[in-house]
Amino acid sequence: MRKLKESRRPEILDAALQVVAERGLEAVSMRSVAQRIGLTPMALYGYFRSKEELLDAVLGRLLEEIQPPPPGCGWRSVLVHLSYEVRAVAQRHPSVLPLILTRPAVSPVVLRVNDLLYQALLAAGVPPAEIPRLERLLGTVVIGHVLSEVSGRFGAGTLDPAGRRAQPGAGELPGHEALAAELDRPVDWDAEFRANVDELLDLVERRSVAERRPLAEPRPLAEPRPLVERRT
Amino acid sequence: MRKLKESRRPEILDAALQVVAERGLEAVSMRSVAQRIGLTPMALYGYFRSKEELLDAVLGRLLEEIQPPPPGCGWRSVLVHLSYEVRAVAQRHPSVLPLILTRPAVSPVVLRVNDLLYQALLAAGVPPAEIPRLERLLGTVVIGHVLSEVSGRFGAGTLDPAGRRAQPGAGELPGHEALAAELDRPVDWDAEFRANVDELLDLVERRSVAERRPLAEPRPLAEPRPLVERRT
DNA sequence: ACCTGAACACCGTTCAAGT
DNA sequence: ACCTGAACACCGTTCAAGT
Numbered sequence: 418m419r420k421l422k423e424s425r426r427p428e429i430l431d432a433a434l435q436v437v438a439e440r441g442l443e444a445v446s447m448r449s450v451a452q453r454i455g456l457t458p459m460a461l462y463g464y465f466r467s468k469e470e471l472l473d474a475v476l477g478r479l480l481e482e483i484q485p486p487p488p489g490c491g492w493r494s495v496l497v498h499l500s501y502e503v504r505a506v507a508q509r510h511p512s513v514l515p516l517i518l519t520r521p522a523v524s525p526v527v528l529r530v531n532d533l534l535y536q537a538l539l540a541a542g543v544p545p546a547e548i549p550r551l552e553r554l555l556g557t558v559v560i561g562h563v564l565s566e567v568s569g570r571f572g573a574g575t576l577d578p579a580g581r582r583a584q585p586g587a588g589e590l591p592g593h594e595a596l597a598a599e600l601d602r603p604v605d606w607d608a609e610f611r612a613n614v615d616e617l618l619d620l621v622e623r624r625s626v627a628e629r630r631p632l633a634e635p636r637p638l639a640e641p642r643p644l645v646e647r648r649t
Numbered sequence: 650m651r652k653l654k655e656s657r658r659p660e661i662l663d664a665a666l667q668v669v670a671e672r673g674l675e676a677v678s679m680r681s682v683a684q685r686i687g688l689t690p691m692a693l694y695g696y697f698r699s700k701e702e703l704l705d706a707v708l709g710r711l712l713e714e715i716q717p718p719p720p721g722c723g724w725r726s727v728l729v730h731l732s733y734e735v736r737a738v739a740q741r742h743p744s745v746l747p748l749i750l751t752r753p754a755v756s757p758v759v760l761r762v763n764d765l766l767y768q769a770l771l772a773a774g775v776p777p778a779e780i781p782r783l784e785r786l787l788g789t790v791v792i793g794h795v796l797s798e799v800s801g802r803f804g805a806g807t808l809d810p811a812g813r814r815a816q817p818g819a820g821e822l823p824g825h826e827a828l829a830a831e832l833d834r835p836v837d838w839d840a841e842f843r844a845n846v847d848e849l850l851d852l853v854e855r856r857s858v859a860e861r862r863p864l865a866e867p868r869p870l871a872e873p874r875p876l877v878e879r880r881t
Numbered sequence: 882a883c884c885t886g887a888a889c890a891c892c893g894t895t896c897a898a899g900t
Numbered sequence: 901a902c903c904t905g906a907a908c909a910c911c912g913t914t915c916a917a918g919t
Binding site: 515517518519521525528529531532533534535536539545546548549550553554557558560561562564565568570571588590591592593595596598599600604609612613616620633 | 747749750751753757760761763764765766767768771777778780781782785786789790792793794796797800802803820822823824825827828830831832836841844845848852865
Binding site: 446447448458459462467468 | 891892893894895
């Protein structure tokens with residue numbers, strides 16, 4: 418297990434992100450990434466042990482874009498802020514997202530975001546025994562929503578709602594019929610995301626019984642990244 | 650756009666599922682699936698237009714394992730039942746799951762499950778304007794939880810909680826410290842899943858104001874599949 | 882109607898070698 | 901210390917042909 422080089426890692430990750438942005442996640446290959454910065458595919462193996470590791474690092478690189486909440490926020494604003502940040506990062510890099518539920522995210526940034534969540538739930542007065550579960554539920558809802566929105570599960574293909582209802586093999590769909598008017602309405606995803614987060618935070622609030630705990634001042638979530646000249 | 654053959658589709662899907670079960674999702678290739686039933690890779694293109702289409706069909710095949718709720722259930726039991734069914738299917742085929750959030754699921758089964766959800770929410774007395782969002786939220790939580798559980802996001806790699814806290818580059822983690830006792834406890838995922846579903850259904854119940862609507866008797870969700878002899 | 886064979890343009894990764 | 905070149909064992913898919 419050789420030691421990995423560090424020097425050009427950021428440059429390589431940027432190249433990978435460019436490939437994803439321009440040609441999609443499946444276009445990312447050791448060959449395509451290497452080519453973009455004038456290297457042989459094999460050169461990348463000095464920096465990452467495998468393609469998997471490279472992709473994990475790409476995901477970590479994205480999460481570093483998450484901004485910490487502004488100082489002086491209450492627990493609820495902290496949670497709202499972080500949810501919106503995650504969604505914003507996701508919308509900036511839609512094609513990379515499928516990685517997030519497929520690969521375990523163990524970068525230091527994830528840990529620090531989780532820590533902010535824990536602190537906020539403590540500050541909300543949630544009993545400690547309930548906090549890990551509520552933190553996971555919150556994360557699941559935020560990530561699940563964002564992923565569904567960005568990668569097609571909500572879209573349900575190209576069929577409009579009416580067409581979907583009339584699909585062959587579907588048979589009788591009394592629920593769809595009763596809700597036809599609602600289902601044909603276009604969806605405001607921004608509003609839906611806000612409503613979901615809000616409702617979950619109500620749920621959190623209802624769980625709080627204990628005495629509240631003060632929130633620490635937030636600090637930057639990631640080290641400032643080294644600057645890299647791009648050769649495009 | 651040629652018409653696709655039907656005859657041996659079930660046989661091919663079974664072969665694909667066997668490959669996934671034995672060697673994982675990445676081992677599924679036109680070559681490996683074809684080989685398992687004594688065909689040339691090219692023969693599959695008579696039944697599926699591409700590997701993508703084959704994988705979509707595999708996902709559809711899984712969803713057909715979902716059992717409809719027993720007759721005479723109240724709306725709440727219907728929703729609980731369906732959540733547990735989805736989780737059970739997921740646990741039976743863990744490696745196939747990543748497909749579910751990556752590919753839009755438009756099989757007739759999805760439609761019929763959605764329809765049961767709509768009917769249950771109507772029966773619960775939720776105002777129609779709220780139902781599509783709540784249905785999506787429910788789906789997101791169930792699928793998100795199951796996926797996280799099965800494909801590693803909750804696992805967070807091989808590090809135990811204590812080891813994770815001590816990771817290099819993590820810095821100060823006051824939230825983790827305050828919750829150390831809780832975080833070191835092993836998690837009962839069954840209980841956590843039940844608690845999440847329960848809490849969401851409470852949330853649904855709090856949304857119900859209108860007069861309730863009777864539930865129709867549930868019917869089978871999928872046609873019984875044609876029998877296929879396996880040649881192993 | 883259903884399937885095969887050869888070919889094309891790709892993959893990730895190993896190993897030994899080059900400066 | 902950092903990178904290259906050739907090679908291996910794979911991919912999905914097209915096209916023309918075979919029975």
